[in-house]
Amino acid sequence: MKQRLVPALVALTLAAPLAFAQAEEKVLNLYSARHYQTDEQLYGEFTRQTGIKINRIEANDAALFERLKNEGKNSPADVIIMVDAARIWRAENDGFFQPVKSAVLDQRIPANLRGKDEGQGSPWYGFSKRARVIVYNKATVKPEDVATYEALADPRNKGKVCTRSGSHPYNLSLVGSLIERNGEKAAEEWAKGMVANFARPPRGGDTDQIKGVATGECGVAITNSYYYVRLLRSTKPEEVELMKNVGFVWPNAATTGTHFNIGGGGVAAHAPHRENAIKFLEYLASDEAQHYFADGNNEWPVVASVPAKNPTLDSLGTYKIENVSVAAIGKNQIAAQRILDRVGYK
Missing domain, CATH: 3.40.190.10 (Periplasmic binding protein-like II)
Structure with a gap:
């Protein structure tokens, strides 16, 4: 009996330090x-x-x-x-x-x-936190014409709008927010207007959208705020020059607030x-x-x-955040993708 217990005791003795090490x-x-x-x-x-x-x-x-x-x-x-x-x-x-x-x-x-x-x-x-903000070309676009997300879908901005892919999470979240605030029907009308106003098919990242605005290929674009600030802080001469052409607005500042x-x-x-x-x-x-x-x-x-x-x-100043919970935005992702697919927002 004792001979059978010894291996078991040895095993327990060896295992104990290992278990303690894992716990700590x-x-x-x-x-x-x-x-x-x-x-x-x-x-x-x-x-x-x-x-x-x-x-x-x-x-x-x-x-x-x-x-x-x-x-x-x-x-x-x-x-x-x-x-x-x-x-x-x-x-x-x-x-x-x-x-x-x-x-x-x-x-x-x-x-x-x-x-x-x-x-x-x-x-x-x-x-x-990061904000989904609007940037515009100072030479071709008036800030009052692009002061809201809804304004980007207005016919006066036809041929001026640049964005990244409609399937990208940043855009899905923005549309999810619009659904929560205005309902699916209004969100779909907005998406149709955006597609009608594209300056080029959606492509690239947010930095590409800002540079497109700076060079005049785009009149206006949506970007996450940190991409914009990153370019403002750049010391590269070519980026310093580009950013002189770009203006910035807090979308929906006077109404529902900016999408964060x-x-x-x-x-x-x-x-x-x-x-x-x-x-x-x-x-x-x-x-x-x-x-x-x-x-x-x-x-x-x-x-x-x-x-x-x-x-x-x-330096971007004060801002008003939309009164929409992040959880609600997430919940609307599937509906947002369906809307963007229906309107051909590639």
Whole structure:
């Protein structure tokens, strides 16, 4: 009998230190759709403060979604970071997040910038804000003619409008917001007007739209604010010259407010290092991390008490944010894509 117990006891003795090491492992596996070099400092500071090493996988949203589906319950992901409500909603809808209760996050992140709490906590939180703004060519377009999203679909702007693809999440979120505010019928009429006013077929990213406006190929375009600020901060002589031709307006400033979106994320559904993951999310809501978002990628902090401290970003002035929750925008993604497909918004 004793001979049979000895191997078992040895096995338990050997297993105990390993189990303890796993429980205390100071590691965080981050799956991120953010691809900004400036985030390096953000992650490095978290490791310096906590001793938790960050293992990162960075890819576009489609690649990350495919990876998470293939990994299933065996996924090593602890935290998933996405940009734009459309992507965050899809990640939640596909079951990639788990709810988290955190007094720190609930106190610092506004309710309209986090997922719905069904009693177990929020599945995701927003950590940075970006606005969907309008830029125009100063020589060919009057700012009062492009002061709202709706004005871009007006016949007076025929042949002037440039945008990126209608299937891109940034546009899906904007249409999702229009659906929430004005209803599907009005959103579809707007999309038809946009297609009728295109200066060229939708293509390229937001930087391409701004440069198209600067060169006169486009009269007006929609862009995320941080692309515009990034070009304003550029020291490249050719970009400095280009930006002299570009004007900027806060869309719908006098009415419903400008469409804002977020970068955010949550704890992965099968996170092996859950406590480390929550610590990381709470760190992203800290004053220090919020400043990184503003200074590093020209995004606004989501924590109301934290100023941006980015002179170029501040130069855009004050703004009015639309009264639409990010969760509602995400919910409308499927309807938005159907509308854009129906009207031929390629």
